[in-house]
Amino acid sequence: MEKLAKLNISEEDLESEFSHLGYQSGFGNHFSSEAKPGALPVGQNNPLKCPYGLYAEQVSGTAFTVPRKLNQRSWLYRIKPSVTHEPFHPRVPSHDYLISEFNQSSSSATPTQLRWSPFGIPDTKTNFIDGLFTICGAGSSFLRHGFAVHMYAANASMEGCAFANADGDFLIVPQQGRLWITTELGRLQVSPGEIVVLQQGFRYSIDLPDGPSRGYVVEVFSGHFQLPDLGPIGANGLASPPDFLTPTAWFEDKAYPGYTIVHKFGGSLFTAKQNFSPFNVVAWHGNYAPYKYDLKKFCPFNTVLFDHGDPSINTVLTVPSEKPGVAVVDFVIFPPRWLVAEHTFRPPYYHRNCMSEFMGLIYGNYEAKADGFQPGGASLHSCMTPHGPDTTTFEKTIAEEDDAKPAKIRDTMAFMFESSLIPRITPWVLKSPHLDNDYYKCWTGLKSHFHHEHLPENGELHS
Numbered sequence: 020m021e022k023l024a025k026l027n028i029s030e031e032d033l034e035s036e037f038s039h040l041g042y043q044s045g046f047g048n049h050f051s052s053e054a055k056p057g058a059l060p061v062g063q064n065n066p067l068k069c070p071y072g073l074y075a076e077q078v079s080g081t082a083f084t085v086p087r088k089l090n091q092r093s094w095l096y097r098i099k100p101s102v103t104h105e106p107f108h109p110r111v112p113s114h115d116y117l118i119s120e121f122n123q124s125s126s127s128a129t130p131t132q133l134r135w136s137p138f139g140i141p142d143t144k145t146n147f148i149d150g151l152f153t154i155c156g157a158g159s160s161f162l163r164h165g166f167a168v169h170m171y172a173a174n175a176s177m178e179g180c181a182f183a184n185a186d187g188d189f190l191i192v193p194q195q196g197r198l199w200i201t202t203e204l205g206r207l208q209v210s211p212g213e214i215v216v217l218q219q220g221f222r223y224s225i226d227l228p229d230g231p232s233r234g235y236v237v238e239v240f241s242g243h244f245q246l247p248d249l250g251p252i253g254a255n256g257l258a259s260p261p262d263f264l265t266p267t268a269w270f271e272d273k274a275y276p277g278y279t280i281v282h283k284f285g286g287s288l289f290t291a292k293q294n295f296s297p298f299n300v301v302a303w304h305g306n307y308a309p310y311k312y313d314l315k316k317f318c319p320f321n322t323v324l325f326d327h328g329d330p331s332i333n334t335v336l337t338v339p340s341e342k343p344g345v346a347v348v349d350f351v352i353f354p355p356r357w358l359v360a361e362h363t364f365r366p367p368y369y370h371r372n373c374m375s376e377f378m379g380l381i382y383g384n385y386e387a388k389a390d391g392f393q394p395g396g397a398s399l400h401s402c403m404t405p406h407g408p409d410t411t412t413f414e415k416t417i418a419e420e421d422d423a424k425p426a427k428i429r430d431t432m433a434f435m436f437e438s439s440l441i442p443r444i445t446p447w448v449l450k451s452p453h454l455d456n457d458y459y460k461c462w463t464g465l466k467s468h469f470h471h472e473h474l475p476e477n478g479e480l481h482s
């Protein structure tokens with residue numbers, strides 16, 4: 020509120036502004052946006068003098084020379100360039116719960132099935148940056164390969180500071196509380212049920228209008244998110260490009276003594292002071308820009324006759340590796356949908372996967388876990404670690420009729436960050452009181468249903 024008073028903005032005005040923001044629609048488009056007419060130079064990026072006396076600045080999200088179809092960069096026209104700041108210094112206090120290099124000294128590996136109950140939201144004033152903590156990950160931001168899974172639990176807006184991440188892109192999945200995000204390229208409101216991608220390098224400040232807030236973050240060091248290929252599905256389905264929303268230019272021309280840029284670099288935080296708001300971009304154009312997406316807009320495809328399909332059918336976004344079809348990270352959801360398969364055990368099958376699966380739950384219940392997996396909680400099933408439906412889910416499912424009627428999974432949104440890299444886990448989440456030490460017991464009750472006579476079971480009745 021102190022901050023709002025300083026800005027001369029009432030809470031109602033801000034609520035109304037963030038709820039009625041205009042966006043540009045599309046995925047990977049070449050966008051352009053002007054907060055003042057004619058602020059974009061015509062016919063060139065870098066004129067001797069830019070319109071309105073602005074500075075031109077390019078933000079490159081890919082190497083200059085990557086193939087054109089992968090090239091991502093934007094041109095920003097701003098009141099002062101982002102270099103106008105004092106030197107970077109290691110941040111005091113340092114942040115001890117963030118990791119961007121996963122090795123034997125920072126983290127450990129275990130094949131054990133892991134599950135956490137929802138992490139508590141602190142009582143003391145904690146903003147998005149301070150509320151972030153790493154859960155697991157693989158690789159190294161220095162080597163530009165790998166990923167990290169973080170969560171945040173916070174209750175306060177970032178005041179007088181902006182965050183920038185040199186290590187990778189953040190895909191944020193809010194679970195509780197909206198995010199009001201002011202970025203250099205404009206503003207976004209992101210509510211639970213939506214996701215936002217804030218790419219490497221951009222500066223942004225996050226306000227928490229609802230107070231106590233929690234969510235999940237996957238950070239990718241290796242590249243940027245893409246829409247998955249649709250293969251035999253055809254040209255339409257899953258996440259549709261027009262549903263991705265990118266902000267329009269918004270700026271404030273404001274002296275701001277002591278404004279702090281908090282820069283994450285190699286997993287450590289550095290700060291640099293400047294005397295003006297970094298949100299001074301009057302116009303921009305390019306295809307490197309933050310975006311949000313409402314998961315309810317996802318158009319799921321699914322089994323219409325028999326057997327449970329692999330979860331890859333629900334991939335929203337993917338960061339491919341160099342191996343064809345193998346992702347550094349897939350972002351997969353388990354949205355509401357009809358289950359109609361006949362002669363089929365409809366929940367997820369029991370399995371072991373060469374990919375590693377981190378899961379979270381935004382709201383509702385997850386179809387494979389009748390008990391224990393709560394909104395705001397998390398689970399990790401690493402490479403080849405067996406897992407699947409808990410005992411309650413299994414028993415309930417096989418008690419159903421063979422030709423179970425169509426049933427709808429409603430009011431739920433679970434998701435998975437799935438990686439071909441094997442995550443190492445941070446010491447604080449292994450020691451956390453939220454770690455469910457009894458997780459394995461959800462399966463130990465599975466009993467043998469084996470019988471020695473050959474009865475015509477429904478697996479043989481399929482027609």
Ligand SMILES: O=C(O)Cc1cc(O)ccc1O
Binds near residue numbers: 329330367387
């Ligand atoms: O383990 C999980 O719950 C995720 C998952 C869901 C599914 O429907 C099939 C495979 C899978 O790994």
Ligand SMILES: [Fe+2]
Binds near residue numbers: 370372376400406
């Ligand atoms: Fe799984």
